[in-house]
Amino acid sequence: MIGTIVRKEIAANLLSYKFFIVICLASLLIATSFFVMARNFKGRQADYQLIKPKAGEPIAVLPPNPLSIFAKGLDDAMSRSFEVSIIGINVRAGQQSGNVVFSFFPSPDFVYIVKVVLSLVALLFGFDQFSREKEAGTLKLMFANSLSRATVLAGKWLGNFLSLAVPFLLVTLLGIALMSLDPALRLSGPWLGRLAMLVALSLVYIALFLSLGMFISTVTQRSASSLVILLFLWSLLVFVLPNLGTLLARQFVDVPSVRALTEKRGQIWTREALLRFSDKTDDIWVTRIKNMNTEFDQMEEDYRNKFDRLVRVSKTVNRLSPAASFVYASTEIAGTGIGEEGLFKREVIRYKNRYLEDIRSGIKAHPAFVYRYRSIGRVLAEGGLFDLAWLLVFNIVFFAAGFVALLRYDVR
Amino acid sequence: MMKILITKEVRNHVLSFRFLVTLLLLLMIVPITTLILTNDYVRKQDDYARRQTEIQNYLSRYAHFNRIGNVIAPSQPPVPFYTLVRGLSADVNLDAFDNDPLPVMFPLIDLTFIVAILLSLAALIFAYDSVSGEKEDGTLKLMLANGLTRSKIIAAKLSGGILTLMIPFLVSLAVSLIIILLNPRVAWKGSDWGTLGMIVVGAVIYFGLFTCLGILISSRHQSSSSSIMTSLFVWVLVVLIIPNLSPYLASLLRPTPSQIMINREAHRLGDTDRDALGWKMQQEKTAALLKDYPVLAPVSRMSDKDIQDAINKDPAFDRAYRVLRKEIEAVWREANAIQGEKIRQVRDDLNRKVGSQTRLSIILSMASPLADLTYLTSDLSNTGMRNLKHFETLAGGWGQAYRDYANAKMEELRAKDPTLDVWNTPVDISDMPRFQYREEALTGRLKSILAPMTILIILTIILFGAAYISFIRYDPR
Numbered sequence: 001m002i003g004t005i006v007r008k009e010i011a012a013n014l015l016s017y018k019f020f021i022v023i024c025l026a027s028l029l030i031a032t033s034f035f036v037m038a039r040n041f042k043g044r045q046a047d048y049q050l051i052k053p054k055a056g057e058p059i060a061v062l063p064p065n066p067l068s069i070f071a072k073g074l075d076d077a078m079s080r081s082f083e084v085s086i087i088g089i090n091v092r093a094g095q096q097s098g099n100v101v102f103s104f105f106p107s108p109d110f111v112y113i114v115k116v117v118l119s120l121v122a123l124l125f126g127f128d129q130f131s132r133e134k135e136a137g138t139l140k141l142m143f144a145n146s147l148s149r150a151t152v153l154a155g156k157w158l159g160n161f162l163s164l165a166v167p168f169l170l171v172t173l174l175g176i177a178l179m180s181l182d183p184a185l186r187l188s189g190p191w192l193g194r195l196a197m198l199v200a201l202s203l204v205y206i207a208l209f210l211s212l213g214m215f216i217s218t219v220t221q222r223s224a225s226s227l228v229i230l231l232f233l234w235s236l237l238v239f240v241l242p243n244l245g246t247l248l249a250r251q252f253v254d255v256p257s258v259r260a261l262t263e264k265r266g267q268i269w270t271r272e273a274l275l276r277f278s279d280k281t282d283d284i285w286v287t288r289i290k291n292m293n294t295e296f297d298q299m300e301e302d303y304r305n306k307f308d309r310l311v312r313v314s315k316t317v318n319r320l321s322p323a324a325s326f327v328y329a330s331t332e333i334a335g336t337g338i339g340e341e342g343l344f345k346r347e348v349i350r351y352k353n354r355y356l357e358d359i360r361s362g363i364k365a366h367p368a369f370v371y372r373y374r375s376i377g378r379v380l381a382e383g384g385l386f387d388l389a390w391l392l393v394f395n396i397v398f399f400a401a402g403f404v405a406l407l408r409y410d411v412r
Numbered sequence: 413m414m415k416i417l418i419t420k421e422v423r424n425h426v427l428s429f430r431f432l433v434t435l436l437l438l439l440m441i442v443p444i445t446t447l448i449l450t451n452d453y454v455r456k457q458d459d460y461a462r463r464q465t466e467i468q469n470y471l472s473r474y475a476h477f478n479r480i481g482n483v484i485a486p487s488q489p490p491v492p493f494y495t496l497v498r499g500l501s502a503d504v505n506l507d508a509f510d511n512d513p514l515p516v517m518f519p520l521i522d523l524t525f526i527v528a529i530l531l532s533l534a535a536l537i538f539a540y541d542s543v544s545g546e547k548e549d550g551t552l553k554l555m556l557a558n559g560l561t562r563s564k565i566i567a568a569k570l571s572g573g574i575l576t577l578m579i580p581f582l583v584s585l586a587v588s589l590i591i592i593l594l595n596p597r598v599a600w601k602g603s604d605w606g607t608l609g610m611i612v613v614g615a616v617i618y619f620g621l622f623t624c625l626g627i628l629i630s631s632r633h634q635s636s637s638s639s640i641m642t643s644l645f646v647w648v649l650v651v652l653i654i655p656n657l658s659p660y661l662a663s664l665l666r667p668t669p670s671q672i673m674i675n676r677e678a679h680r681l682g683d684t685d686r687d688a689l690g691w692k693m694q695q696e697k698t699a700a701l702l703k704d705y706p707v708l709a710p711v712s713r714m715s716d717k718d719i720q721d722a723i724n725k726d727p728a729f730d731r732a733y734r735v736l737r738k739e740i741e742a743v744w745r746e747a748n749a750i751q752g753e754k755i756r757q758v759r760d761d762l763n764r765k766v767g768s769q770t771r772l773s774i775i776l777s778m779a780s781p782l783a784d785l786t787y788l789t790s791d792l793s794n795t796g797m798r799n800l801k802h803f804e805t806l807a808g809g810w811g812q813a814y815r816d817y818a819n820a821k822m823e824e825l826r827a828k829d830p831t832l833d834v835w836n837t838p839v840d841i842s843d844m845p846r847f848q849y850r851e852e853a854l855t856g857r858l859k860s861i862l863a864p865m866t867i868l869i870i871l872t873i874i875l876f877g878a879a880y881i882s883f884i885r886y887d888p889r
Contacts, residue, residue: 017637017638018637018638018641021641021645022641022645025648032653032657036661036664037660039660039664040660040663043663043667047670047672047673050670050672050673051670051672051673051676074517076506076516077506077511077513077516080506080672081672081676082509089509090679091507091509092507092672093506093671094672095663095668095671096659097506097507097671098671098766098769099663099668099766099769099773100500100797101770102659104500104655104777104783104786104790105658105659105777105783106519107660108656108657108660112656117652120644120648124641124644128637224429224541224636225429227537228430228537231537232434235530236437236441239521239525239530240521240530242518243518243521244448246514246515246518246520247448247449247520247521251451251452256459257512258503258505258508258510258512259459259463259503259505260459260462260463260466262505262508262510263463263466263467263483263487264466265508265509265510267467270474270478270483271470271473271474273478273479274479274836274838275474277833277836300510303510310514318518324518327517338517341513345509
């Protein structure tokens with residue numbers, strides 16, 4: 001029986017104006033996003049060829065992450081050029097730092113499209129499932145048969161999920177396949193695995209909004225009110241909560257501003273350089289550099305600890321919204337998340353310290369900087385799995401709530 | 413008659429479920445956001461004060477002329493409007509080692525964001541069934557059966573929609589203003605109220621535009637369920653996609669050369685290359701001077717103390733040494749000027765290309781009302797691109813004053829002691845010119861919002877015209 005309901009739902013969707021509109025929108029956006037982000041990636045790759053350090057140069061630059069096409073995250077921060085010298089790390093920001101319009105609007109990558117547009121699309125699939133059938137009078141006809149409410153709910157959920165997920169997967173996979181025709185964009189095995197996880201995660205996220213839509217549909221009598229509630233809930237979950245949560249967390253955790261740190265570094269370095277002029281022996285210079293670096297590293301360590309606490313608090317607050325969980329998990333899987341960026345910067349500091357050791361012991365040839373992304377197992381263990389489970393919990397809770405509400409639903 | 417129609421529209425909306433939800437949502441979100449932003453503004457004030465004290469402490473002990481340029485570099489203090497509008501104030505700091513990734517992951521929320529996303533969505537939710545809904549209810553033909561012109565009906569629908577939306581917007585804004593005014597640390601000036609007035613005007617035009625869009629779409633559809641789908645489709649495109657795509661498209665159309673590469677090059681020109689050139693010129697100059705002043709011959713082997721002794725003992729050496737110092741400084745000034753010119757050329761080329769890309773991004777994004785509103789509010793509130801330029805101008809003016817001061821001071825030090833290394837000697841500079849940030853006058857800012865405001869108004873008029881034409885042709889049966 002459930003098969004019949006699934007087929008009916010799919011057939012009804014296929015014929016509807018709604019389906020036509022949302023599939024057009026989703027396909028258009030995913031295709032545009034892939035095209036634009038892939039071209040941007042190629043531009044950054046060409047840039048990397050110009051700036052990558054020559055043998056022996058103590059410069060740490062990471063090539064742009066291929067998955068940044070899909071989840072840009074913090075890739076701009078990670079692919080900066082970190083030039084190491086005895087007085088510290090000189091940082092230069094890449095291509096996008098000049099054009100200020102980039103900082104007004106978030107990147108239109110795959111994660112953004114899924115987070116914002118596909119969640120809306122999923123809601124539009126779910127919002128009128130019961131209220132519409134009730135308004136049309138078909139709901140009571142359905143229940144006049146020997147159909148359990150659980151079967152109807154499951155059938156409807158599955159039918160709508162399939163009519164959403166199949167076109168979505170087709171467009172995404174087609175886009176990825178087209179992209180891989182370009183050898184510069186072809187993903188190697190591990191990255192492909194991560195991308196598959198990203199797409200799977202997107203499906204869980206979309207399913208969640210479908211469940212939410214169906215749940216609200218079962219607690220409202222009219223589809224118009226269901227839509228109003230859902231649109232506002234959606235804007236709350238996707239835009240307001242995650243963006244407000246980060247700011248809220250800052251009120252609880254006292255973290256020095258990054259500008260203050262940068263200024264402090266400038267002060268330490270100029271102070272030590274000045275003191276050096278009062279005593280020009282080389283020994284003093286060596287100790288001064290050592291002092292300076294110890295102070296820098298302590299400052300960074302202190303900031304890291306506080307910042308990590310801020311991240312933890314803001315994650316806890318933000319996870320009220322599944323959109324935040326989705327962003328955390330997808331960027332970490334892609335290797336462009338907050339956790340990865342922190343580890344990367346730690347590695348840059350380690351590289352700098354090894355460089356100083358080398359200088360002290362008179363080694364002239366400096367090894368190249370190497371950074372290995374965390375393994376996918378570690379990503380999952382350090383929060384990825386939690387976010388995935390959290391999304392599933394949201395899913396189950398909304399579905400169960402929908403079921404309970406449906407049991408009490410007056411179909412007349 | 414018009415009054416009755418508008419009253420009917422407003423009453424209809426106000427009694428509806430969607431109005432209740434909008435009101436509650438805005439009453440909750442706008443004040444909470446303001447509260448958090450106000451706290452954050454106070455925190456930023458403290459941080460700024462602390463940083464300034466640190467700089468003063470530093471200067472009282474380690475002030476010298478060689479490297480303090482980066483220590484005393486001016487920085488933007490928080491402006492009181494941070495309590496409502498954040499613009500570009502997020503401290504991402506990508507060009508320093510200490511950067512803050514959080515604003516990149518989750519952009520800050522402020523009044524602009526709430527108006528841009530929530531109120532535009534609300535405007536569409538209010539307007540999507542304004543025509544098709546009345547048709548479905550059968551009230552449209554009843555209305556038209558009276559002696560009512562269609563232009564009156566549609567004008568009433570627009571004004572009714574805007575008036576209704578103004579209620580939750582203004583009420584929630586009023587609550588926010590109370591929060592701001594109650595905070596003793598926030599001092600708004602008269603011009604801030606003028607700014608707020610203009611922002612409110614901009615916001616009203618903005619959601620008026622979306623009301624027109626909603627009516628237009630509604631009068632192109634026979635059923636309200638398809639009208640809402642089209643409305644959302646258009647909304648997603650113009651609000652959530654076009655602005656975000658625009659800088660990417662602009663960077664494809666007008667690429668810039670590698671900034672890291674050019675900055676490295678500029679650094680090399682001003683650092684190692686400058687030193688090499690300076691030393692070479694210094695040696696040449698010294699060799700030339702030795703011919704005129706043989707007394708200077710041993711100077712390269714003398715320590716600072718020996719030189720001081722020689723100056724005290726031998727007036728001829730003193731004279732010659734003064735000439736030498738002066739010439740060497742002139743040589744380094746020349747080296748700096750030569751390299752500075754090279755750097756300027758490299759940078760100018762980059763800046764021209766980046767500027768052209770930025771302009772194209774702005775033009776492309778201005779097709780979206782959201783971007784227009786964003787530019788309008790951020791420029792008005794001194795948190796946008798215009799303020800970046802304004803700050804640069806102020807900083808440039810201060811920089812010139814500081815350089816003049818430093819040169820005069822160094823001249824003074826040299827006159828006292830010609831052997832002194834004036835660059836690397838601790839010095840009292842408590843009387844140096846201080847950087848003072850002043851917000852740009854409101855008149856200047858008003859000029860800068862002409863473009864986005866005009867586009868918003870023109871778009872509204874076009875949409876209204878289109879809605880009017882569609883409605884005239886609408887079949888109410």
